[in-house]
Amino acid sequence: MNKYRTHNCSELKSKDIGKKVKLSGWIHRKRDHGNLLFIDLRDHFGITQCVIENEGKNFKILEKLRPESVISVNGNVVERSKDTQNKELETGLIEIKIESIVILSESKELPMPVFGEQNYPEEIRLKYRFIDLRRKEMHENIKLRSAIISFLRKRMLENNFLEFQTPILTASSPEGARDFLVPSRLHPGKFYALPQAPQQFKQMVMISGFDKYFQIAPCFRDEDGRADRSPGEHYQLDLEMSFAEQEDIFNEVEPIFYDLFLKYGRHKKTNKPPFKRITYKEAIDKYGTDKPDLRNPIELVNVTDIFNSDEVKLKIFKDLIKKKGIVKAIPVKNTSSKPRSFFDNLNNWAIGEGANGLAYINFENIKGKIQGKGPISKFFSEKAISDLIKKCKISEKDSVFFVCNKVTEANKFAGIVRQKIAEELALIDSSKFEFCWIIDFPMYHFDEKEKKIDFSHNPFSMPQIDIKDFDKKDPLEILAYQYDLVCNGYELSSGAIRNHIVEYLFKVFNKVGHSKSFVEKNFAGMIKALSFGAPPHGGMAPGIDRIVMLLADQKNIREVTLFPLNQNAQDLLMEAPSEIPEKQLRDLKIKTIKKDN
């Protein structure tokens, strides 16, 4: 018989009354009546009430013992009298009459309690993560994470994907995020990089003749964190398929996501496959972002031509339009009767976001006709108002907000306004998951800062144009077989059909100013691999942490991560990063320089 327990803390029920048992766990809570002491004993599985009367030395010992100490309890399962049963507890019909105890590990006074549902500062939670993780909500989140990963792994294997591990020590690559570097002892002055994703390796797995691959892959990027983005490291369900077209990948992935969200989504509704396909262009036009929250019913409308016509006399906007600006309208239902403060608050918010303000028109039915009201409506002719009504599908009691700026900025801000207003008006149904694919991403964009053409996504994506027509086309017009999976405004995954034609890859890189020799040098492995018979292939890599975050209904990725780094990429528990002894650095032939002031 096991030394510590005969049962766990959630399994003893009425049928066990009379049994002699042994339980082990943490002292969750004590209730000391002087001559009668209740102890809630907790383990991973649940809580069982144990009781002892003041007779013998055990009582005194238990009375002194602090919460979160670990003990094992010997005793009898006894029935609770009717009036002392606790229906909240799975084991609430019985209790353990303590006969003897063993202290397995004593706890000091706690920096934060495990008991209760109060929120605590992250700094303390991360410093004492092992205590934080004992708390019910965190414990459940992490259990959910495990279940989700098992589910995904099982489904991938069922669908004949093979699970492989790819190297953690690899080569730095010039594209993408900042790398984490690892110095080489055997090759002083040279460095490995931790992979930002197994991108090149998974392509090589395809080239190696394996048909379908997946991996729960750690990805390392030295970039700043966000609420939905861990600094340092995160996990992706990395997957790749040979001889696959875009739709093959969608068809493979959609049912897995649908079933996953149905099973673990806490009874929220999930849209059925096939998920809506939205082109990148349409997403930007309608939602102002490439990761739209489709639960939000508001759709943006381009009304530049109305503002540019002689029917509108708003000079500020006209001047901006002349400088290649556009006007995006944000039509909102049933808000024209909102108090002035609603519009003022939005205006102040917009100024706080760095805008010049937020213009708007309210529409009312006056004498059987819908008319515009509000500070800027006087600049509009009757025709302009009716054009606006038509174009924005306005009915009475609606409002329209306007954003005017250069194309990129206008779309981006209109998208933020769209989301802000929907939140203010509670238009977002939080009991739904709304999936969509964003497809047809442009291959390139113009980098305003560097004044040059750059990749807008993955340079290894296949352009949607034949190689022989590639040079004839304006590069900014070229689309890629590049797609994102989006849910409720979160980008859950990026993916692409890859460029498996080595000559074409050189061409693609050439457009951003990288010569053939540059590509050969920096992507040596890939270029070699593509030169000896590569199958057409493609895949994607959904972010595990974000999936768990959505399913656990959390707003922050750290709530679903066992031991996350804080926003400054520090591990407060293990105290990483840390200084390294001089000797270790000498082995690596590394000298550090002081931060300049």
Add this chain to the structure above:
RNA sequence: GGGGGUGUAGCUCAGUUUGGUUAGAGCGCUUGCCUGUCACGCAAGAGGUCGCGGGUUCGAGUCCCGUCACUCCCGCCA
């Protein structure tokens, strides 16, 4: 790198707007009482560099300047 928020007892927070006696509450902790609780109850007590440094003032938790930490956002994240 930039902007916003926060920082007062071990923990959660009040007090800061308008400077003024000994900086408070709840939880936790210590001690005592308590045999049916499950947020047990009752009583007493300990516990403070008001993040840190400087300044203004007769006097600063409160005003000013600087700085640090955490967090949210922008940049960044092919």
